[in-house]
Amino acid sequence: AEQLLGGETCETNFLESSDWPLNSLDLHLSLHSTLALRSSSDCHVIFKAEDYISRPLEASWVPVPESELLQDSFQLRIAALGLHVASTLEPVAALREVARAGEGSSIDISYFGHPCYGRPGDKTLKHACVYKCQMLGSPCEDDPIAELLKSMFNSSGFYEEVAWSPQEALEVLGHEWRRQSSLAEADLIVCSGPLALCYLVDILAPATFMVMTLCSQLLWGAPPGEHVGTMLLGQVRLMSHNPRRALVACNLFAASQCLYQTGVELPVVERVAHYLPHGVYWGSTGAESHWKEVLVLRARYWHRLPGQYFMDVLEAFLRTNEFGHNFTFVMAASFGPDELPPEEIARYRAAVLVPNDLTVFAFIEVYALGVPTFVPLPSWLYRLRRAAPFGFLQRSLSLPDLTGVRDRFKYPPFLSNDREDFAAFLHWQQTSELHTRPHVQQFGSVPHLLYITASADLLAISKGMKEYNSQLRNISATCWSSVLQRFSGSSRATPVGIVSSMQTAATSWVDAGGTGLQAVLDCSSDEYGAWNAFRLEFQSNAALGFVVNWELQAMAQSLWNSVQGLPENFAAASALFHQVLLGDAPPGLVLSSGHCHYGLVSALFILARHRKTKADTAELAMRMLGGFAALDFLEDSAWPLSSLVPW
Numbered sequence: 001a002e003q004l005l006g007g008e009t010c011e012t013n014f015l016e017s018s019d020w021p022l023n024s025l026d027l028h029l030s031l032h033s034t035l036a037l038r039s040s041s042d043c044h045v046i047f048k049a050e051d052y053i054s055r056p057l058e059a060s061w062v063p064v065p066e067s068e069l070l071q072d073s074f075q076l077r078i079a080a081l082g083l084h085v086a087s088t089l090e091p092v093a094a095l096r097e098v099a100r101a102g103e104g105s106s107i108d109i110s111y112f113g114h115p116c117y118g119r120p121g122d123k124t125l126k127h128a129c130v131y132k133c134q135m136l137g138s139p140c141e142d143d144p145i146a147e148l149l150k151s152m153f154n155s156s157g158f159y160e161e162v163a164w165s166p167q168e169a170l171e172v173l174g175h176e177w178r179r180q181s182s183l184a185e186a187d188l189i190v191c192s193g194p195l196a197l198c199y200l201v202d203i204l205a206p207a208t209f210m211v212m213t214l215c216s217q218l219l220w221g222a223p224p225g226e227h228v229g230t231m232l233l234g235q236v237r238l239m240s241h242n243p244r245r246a247l248v249a250c251n252l253f254a255a256s257q258c259l260y261q262t263g264v265e266l267p268v269v270e271r272v273a274h275y276l277p278h279g280v281y282w283g284s285t286g287a288e289s290h291w292k293e294v295l296v297l298r299a300r301y302w303h304r305l306p307g308q309y310f311m312d313v314l315e316a317f318l319r320t321n322e323f324g325h326n327f328t329f330v331m332a333a334s335f336g337p338d339e340l341p342p343e344e345i346a347r348y349r350a351a352v353l354v355p356n357d358l359t360v361f362a363f364i365e366v367y368a369l370g371v372p373t374f375v376p377l378p379s380w381l382y383r384l385r386r387a388a389p390f391g392f393l394q395r396s397l398s399l400p401d402l403t404g405v406r407d408r409f410k411y412p413p414f415l416s417n418d419r420e421d422f423a424a425f426l427h428w429q430q431t432s433e434l435h436t437r438p439h440v441q442q443f444g445s446v447p448h449l450l451y452i453t454a455s456a457d458l459l460a461i462s463k464g465m466k467e468y469n470s471q472l473r474n475i476s477a478t479c480w481s482s483v484l485q486r487f488s489g490s491s492r493a494t495p496v497g498i499v500s501s502m503q504t505a506a507t508s509w510v511d512a513g514g515t516g517l518q519a520v521l522d523c524s525s526d527e528y529g530a531w532n533a534f535r536l537e538f539q540s541n542a543a544l545g546f547v548v549n550w551e552l553q554a555m556a557q558s559l560w561n562s563v564q565g566l567p568e569n570f571a572a573a574s575a576l577f578h579q580v581l582l583g584d585a586p587p588g589l590v591l592s593s594g595h596c597h598y599g600l601v602s603a604l605f606i607l608a609r610h611r612k613t614k615a616d617t618a619e620l621a622m623r624m625l626g627g628f629a630a631l632d633f634l635e636d637s638a639w640p641l642s643s644l645v646p647w
Contacts, residue, residue: 002027010383011306014313016445025379029422074099074107074484079183081112081201082192083149083221085132086275086361088114090250091190091213093274094480110182111136113197115146134341135275145197148172152196152221163223166200173200188487194221196228199235202245209487212239214258214266215250215359219396229397233262237399240264246483251359253392253431257413260406261398269479270472271361271433273368282346282370282462292327294453295340295348295371297362299355301384302333307354313446325454342369350374350453354384358392358432367437370466372458377444378429382422390415393428400583403516407586439464520580520587521637523596531596534559535638538602542640546609553610556603563600573597574624581631597631598639600624605641 005013005024013024076099082088088111096107114136116129133140142150148169154160177183189210191198196219198212218236219229236258239245249255249266258266283289301307314329327349332340342365345351350372353363366373376384385393395414398406406412411424434440439461443449518524523531534555541549563573573595579585590597604621611617625632625643632643 002031006306009304009306009386011304011309013306013383014309014446016380017313017317017447023379024383025422074105074488076105076107077182077185077187078107078109078190079112079186079188080109080190080192081145081197082114082190083194083197084192084361085114085128085135086273086365087192087213087215087250088190089135089275090271090273090361091192091211091248091480094269094476095188095190095211095484097274098477098481099484108182110180110186112143112176112180112183113145113149115142115150116140144172144176149194149197149221152194152223161219161221161224166196166223166228170200170203174204177204195219195232195236196221196223199232202235202239207244209244209246211246211248211483213248213250213269214254215271216254217392217394217396218258218261220391226397230399233397233399236262236264240266243486246486248479248483251431251433252436253358253413253428256409256428256431257392260409260413261396263399263401263403263405267479269476271364272469272473272476273361273365274473274476276342276365276368280342280346280369281466282372288347290330290348293330293348294327294350294352294374295345296329296331296352297366298332299353299362301354301356302331306384310446314449317446317450321450325450327453345369346371350458352449353434355381355432355434357390358429359434363434367433367440367465368469370462370469372441372456372461372465374441374443374449374452375434377442378426378435380444381429382425385425393425401586402583404586404588407588437465438468517580517587518637520577520590521598521633522639523599524638525591527591527594528596528599529594530555530559531599534599534603538606539638539640541606548610550610553606556606559596560600560603560607578626578631581633597624598634598637598641601634602639602641 002024005015005027010024015022015024076095078092078095080088080092092109096109099105099107114132116132129140151164151169152161154162186205186208189201189205189208191201191210191212193213193216195212195214198210201210219232222229222232236247240247240262247264247266248269249258250269250271252268255266255268258264296302296311299307302311311329311331318325318328329352330348345366346369348371351366352374353360353366354376355363363373363375375381393413393415395416401407411427413428415421415425429435435442441452441456441461443452523535534552537549537552537555541547541552573590573593574597576585576590576593577595577597580587580590601621601624604617604624608617608621622643625634629643634641634643
């Protein structure tokens with residue numbers, strides 16, 4: 001039955017548009033259910049959206065900054081680098097907007113990269129090149145940094161990563177740094193990705209303040225293989241602690257994925273298309289409007305067989321109901337590579353978007369214009385993305401989880417081609433702007449799309465979109481103002497976030513709770529009981545030079561006796577401590593066991609100091625620090641003891 005619907009790509013699957021009350025997901029879930037269910041007498045699963053889709057907490061993903069907008073004037077030279085034009089324009093336009101709030105500000109911006117895969121006037125010209133020329137102006141030829149970015153991807157397919165040399169890339173970038181004064185003398189750098197490019201910039205300009213926006217898979221564009229990928233993820237950790245680096249995520253999913261892969265919590269600054277011309281809004285009822293036309297926005301899906309079938313079915317329904325509808329659908333791609341200007345898009349009755357990925361800038365733009373927008377339901381997107389895979393959800397590397405943060409995720413933020421994919425996809429799709437922003441219309445079939453296009457209150461929808469986007473603009477302006485405060489040195493914000501009081505958006509989508517590795521090293525939580533009192537006395541004794549203190553010795557002996565009688569438990573707890581340091585076990589397991597590893601080492605040290613024969617006790621303590629001192633991180637704990645102290 002599934003093969004009759006087109007198999008993996010579902011190109012002939014329009015069951016929801018027919019009178020047959022069957023959903024292809026009923027078949028999919030039954031085929032890919034658990035073995036226990038398939039062997040039962042009732043092995044058919046009926047898809048119910050409420051069983052799979054859980055909405056995020058209301059407004060939990062919106063940052064709440066408290067800083068005021070800047071009033072200072074700025075004389076700024078900004079160098080903006082990236083792959084995707086809109087991804088770079090968004091932070092640049094936002095920074096320019098908040099900087100100009102101060103009288104006398106002067107902002108000079110130079111753009112680098114943004115390959116367009118063609119030249120003006122050539123037949124090989126592609127849409128991205130036209131968009132680059134329109135948005136960045138002339139000259140819009142590809143520079144050496146654009147050529148470098150081209151070498152990272154296979155542009156003839158889904159832009160898969162290809163092998164390239166970081167050393168050679170550094171040489172190309174370094175040559176441009178020496179040749180272009182606007183790079184070498186920039187006061188502030190904006191790098192919109194990919195991360196591999198920002199890593200190279202981080203090496204070449206460590207003293208220049210850099211803003212890095214994350215809005216794609218972290219390792220997209222990285223050379224295949226684990227070595228470089230691990231290095232890039234580690235660089236995110238390092239940059240998050242650098243006061244000259246401001247890292248922000250463009251939406252909740254990007255922040256969640258970064259948290260899962262690196263352990264770094266990023267603030268979310270929602271995109272609002274700052275770069276669009278001011279005063280341009282939806283108005284399809286004017287003299288030059290396209291009130292009878294719905295614009296179908298560009299997407300890879302329409303160039304695939306399922307997308308072509310979709311348009312055929314849509315046209316068939318329009319012909320059948322030609323007297324019931326006074327509108328038609330126009331493909332944006334039919335205009336060739338030319339990009340419709342915002343003023344023209346705002347004249348259409350509405351827009352239909354089938355996204356290329358979990359998040360797309362085309363949606364951000366039409367939402368900012370207030371154009372009523374129709375998108376597929378998440379359950380339908382699950383089928384559509386099989387024809388045009390979502391790159392953001394492709395499985396990738398992750399660093400060791402030292403704090404147990406992954407245990408708080410209901411699903412990993414990747415797809416793994418198993419039976420959990422469906423539930424995971426729906427879970428994370430709910431974090432996309434397509435489904436978190438109000439007033440976006442969702443359709444589940446072709447007839448449903450026609451119905452809401454004809455019956456929806458488009459004026460009310462557009463008004464609601466513009467009002468909500470205005471709220472987001474105010475929040476965004478305050479966040480970007482905080483970036484400039486950090487740049488100017490007037491802000492006290494911590495390196496990890498933009499505003500010290502800002503809520504971290506990524507953690508709102510994972511379950512709360514858990515304690516960190518530090519509590520395991522220090523034995524500082526309530527579960528440790530008497531170890532807390534011993535640690536305080538031990539610290540006082542260390543301050544005096546570890547003088548003889550028989551009361552402290554009695555405390556150490558009592559604590560040691562409490563574990564000495566259970567060798568199997570002691571060995572298991574020590575092994576668990578080892579696993580926590582490796583990142584193979586969450587710290588909470590050690591906390592619940594009450595095992596205080598460095599406390600025991602310190603207790604053995606005190607016992608050795610108070611005994612005439614101390615060799616055995618000292619040797620046991622050293623063994624607890626592992627072979628070759630592999631577990632020796634005493635200096636990173638609250639225990640003022642070094643394994644180098646003569647015992």
